[in-house]
Amino acid sequence: MSHQSAKDFFRPLAVGAPAPLREIPARPSRAIHFFDPSNEKMAAKIPGMVGTVDVLLGNLEDAVKADNKVAAREGLVKIAQSTDFGPTQLWTRINALDSPWVLDDLTTLVPAIGEKLDVIMVPKVQGAEDIHYVDRLLAQLEAKAGISRPILIHAILETARGVANVEEICGASPRMQGLSLGPADLAADRKMKTTRVGGGHPGYLVREDPPRDANGDTRVDAQRAVFQQDLWHYTIAKMVDACAMHGIYPYYGPFGDIADVVACEDQFRNAFLLGCVGTWSLHPKQIAIANKVFSPSVEDIAHARRVVAAMGDGTGAVMIDGKMEDDASLKQCLVLVALAEQLAEIDPELKAAYDAIPDSEVDA
Numbered sequence: 608m609s610h611q612s613a614k615d616f617f618r619p620l621a622v623g624a625p626a627p628l629r630e631i632p633a634r635p636s637r638a639i640h641f642f643d644p645s646n647e648k649m650a651a652k653i654p655g656m657v658g659t660v661d662v663l664l665g666n667l668e669d670a671v672k673a674d675n676k677v678a679a680r681e682g683l684v685k686i687a688q689s690t691d692f693g694p695t696q697l698w699t700r701i702n703a704l705d706s707p708w709v710l711d712d713l714t715t716l717v718p719a720i721g722e723k724l725d726v727i728m729v730p731k732v733q734g735a736e737d738i739h740y741v742d743r744l745l746a747q748l749e750a751k752a753g754i755s756r757p758i759l760i761h762a763i764l765e766t767a768r769g770v771a772n773v774e775e776i777c778g779a780s781p782r783m784q785g786l787s788l789g790p791a792d793l794a795a796d797r798k799m800k801t802t803r804v805g806g807g808h809p810g811y812l813v814r815e816d817p818p819r820d821a822n823g824d825t826r827v828d829a830q831r832a833v834f835q836q837d838l839w840h841y842t843i844a845k846m847v848d849a850c851a852m853h854g855i856y857p858y859y860g861p862f863g864d865i866a867d868v869v870a871c872e873d874q875f876r877n878a879f880l881l882g883c884v885g886t887w888s889l890h891p892k893q894i895a896i897a898n899k900v901f902s903p904s905v906e907d908i909a910h911a912r913r914v915v916a917a918m919g920d921g922t923g924a925v926m927i928d929g930k931m932e933d934d935a936s937l938k939q940c941l942v943l944v945a946l947a948e949q950l951a952e953i954d955p956e957l958k959a960a961y962d963a964i965p966d967s968e969v970d971a
């Protein structure tokens with residue numbers, strides 16, 4: 608075991624490795640934009656995307672052809688070394704821990720671009736033991752390369768065992784930054800009978816009760832409303848609780864139907880409302896959807912500020928527009944206000960929109 612007692616939890620795991628962080632910074636990460644560094648056309652667009660998206664992620668795992676694994680790794684090193692990422696975070700997704708590529712991924716990336724890499728995403732994490740392995744190896748590599756601050760770890764929740772062990776995964780290391788839902792591998796691992804990458808399914812539904820005819824008999828053949836349900840609700844909610852409990856951040860994941868921008872927005876919004884801080888973008892057109900959905904609306908911020916203003920010292924209860932507000936709803940409003948402030952620091956358009964909320968809407 609890497610961490611045998613509470614007092615050892617924040618100790619560096621190798622002599623000379625940077626001290627682990629006590630708290631994971633809440634950096635904006637509404638969209639984690641995936642690119643294949645071995646795809647020259649795609650890679651050429653990456654420097655120009657700096658500043659337009661919160662996170663750029665060089666993907667080395669699934670969706671990169673086996674023959675291109677080395678080119679992807681080398682391509683990522685080249686892009687990272689030659690690009691100034693400014694406020695945009697640089698992440699990577701390494702290959703799976705049982706793959707023939709992962710050791711070279713880590714031993715190449717950390718010395719070459721470790722100072723620029725913010726987060727390493729680890730796929731197919733099964734339990735704390737996978738995080739402990741990467742944690743120790745990263746500490747050794749950071750110490751050897753003289754990296755000044757710890758590279759964080761993000762785990763993909765995409766195996767049944769991973770979901771069962773989600774709490775121990777979140778708490779396995781002070782490097783743990785967050786989790787993403789991996790609906791495609793998770794569906795396969797659980798033997799769900801779907802063939803989609805994320806999103807809903809028309810067969811997963813609830814149907815309105817049948818009407819009765821004049822004799823009181825049910826008419827099962829009548830037209831009835833059906834409501835499509837969310838296949839991912841349980842897993843996302845479980846992931847959000849585990850992340851919140853450990854002070855790390857939950858993310859939706861991929862939405863594979865690139866053309867269906869409407870359902871994509873719905874799915875992202877469900878995740879936002881449930882507590883996720885961001886999602887993945889697989890195609891440039893998903894970035895704007897993620898940025899919109901994972902930024903609180905002007906209306907929500909106007910309302911939240913009204914509640915904050917009306918609640919004064921935060922105790923007691925008040926009525927606003929016929930609704931009761933108290934300490935608990937104030938706390939909900941403060942979550943939104945804090946997020947808006949964070950996003951305003953990096954997004955001038957959003958800042959202007961939040962700043963334009965009239966005081967009368969706040970003080971009314």
Ligand SMILES: CC(=O)SCCNC(=O)CCNC(=O)[C@H](O)C(C)(C)COP(=O)(O)OP(=O)(O)OC[C@H]1O[C@@H](n2cnc3c(N)ncnc32)[C@H](O)[C@@H]1OP(=O)(O)O
Pocket residue numbers: 640641642643648649652666669670791792804861865888889890891
């Ligand atoms: C289950 C999982 O593991 S999900 C994570 C793994 N999957 C991925 O990372 C997929 C990443 N995305 C992609 O590979 C691609 O977007 C695909 C294959 C889905 C679609 O690619 P294309 O067929 O080229 O899409 P399309 O023709 O609409 O692309 C339009 C433009 O955007 C570019 N583009 C497409 N995707 C990206 C991207 N992720 N990043 C940057 N540029 C991109 C294309 O190169 C193209 O450029 P052009 O206009 O100069 O020709």
Ligand SMILES: CC(=O)C(=O)O
Pocket residue numbers: 669730763765788789790791792793860861
């Ligand atoms: C996200 C991912 O890797 C999956 O859905 O399998």
Ligand SMILES: [Mg+2]
Pocket residue numbers: 669730765789791792
């Ligand atoms: Mg996967």
